[in-house]
Amino acid sequence: MNNSEIVELAHRNLVDIYGCLPIAFERGQGAYLFDADGNRYLDFFCGLAVTSLGHGHPRVVHAIKEQAEKLTHVSNVFHTEPTARLAERLASRFGGGRVFFGNSGAEANEAAIKLARRWGHKDGGGRFEIIAALGSFHGRTLATLSATGQEKYHQGFQPLVPGFRLMPFDDVAALDRAVRDETVAVMVEPIQGEGGVVMPHPDYLNRLRDFCDRRKMLLILDEIQVGMGRTGKFFAFQHSGIKPDIVTLAKALGGGLPIGAMIAKSEIAAAFTPGSHGTTFGGNPVACAAALSVIDVIDREAVLENATKVGAHILERLRTIAKECPHVIEVRGLGMIIGVVLKGDPRPLVDVCLKEKLIVNGTAGNVLRLLPPLNLKREEADAGLAIIERALKTVEVSR
């Protein structure tokens, strides 16, 4: 099928929720995607921070093929080696703990929310309330939506799940005033991704950690977008030197296969007992084998170092370009998550980049967001930057 045939077929049959662009991709290689008509695109989006090692990384492909040939599924009442090994790798990266596997970011967060409630009931004096941040995004299930601090996602879905309250991001003083007897946990993203690449003060996580320790509350970090090396460290919280009680991962974990993980300190994870939570596909051996290969590649191919170096280059170059673009308010980011904050809607810029065969994305109404592969080469970064520079200097950004 050619590009327009696929687009037309999809339009007629899929539930219309994604506002899809009229492009159907057929294959990918490294930082490039190819559509069904053979056009090549440079991918600075990575399927929304998922294909962080680029497309078709040979080690990831090999791991998926090898496991698919051996075994694709057993029930969670049995064990498989990839699942056990991945749990061990993630728990040890976390500095000791226990792991629950789901199939998406929302499921990882749902597990974190349920674990916090269960711990609150059992060890936390009956507390259940979770405070999340304005501007946050935690997923589309009803509980994760209720923790999401953006009203546009709530519309038409009320009543939301009770037991959540929203406070300003990066404001521990406001949190201090907000905590009530029933508050059991604080849940935040180390950098708000969907919220517009919002970077808190460098002390924020340390202050949150102190605060939660003093109040005997759990600190839950949602690293679904910024974990797995996106900021240049395996976990974003490693920039602060703290350890949360619970962290969630998904997106880049499976190298393109669906998997989410919740990692919790062992004493907190103990609140989940047999039968209290679960999911049929969680810990799927093919997805776990893919995730193990992703971690191997991160370690063996100096991926974090590259994300730090090339990310800093992109940030610096964009800041220089921004000086000549009065409609750019700020360029911010860390590693390979970068936001260009504009005076208006980023969509015309996204469209122009797409015409020039570069995939970027707009978020939060006025932010052009770049999520390139962590192993992007400097020449590829420069090729993308040249397109962004042309777009920023020629496209009218309207308020």
Ligand SMILES: Cc1ncc(COP(=O)(O)O)c(C=O)c1O
């Ligand atoms: C920080 C964060 N949390 C949770 C999610 C939800 O993940 P999923 O779409 O895999 O359910 C996302 C997705 O964009 C995210 O960015």
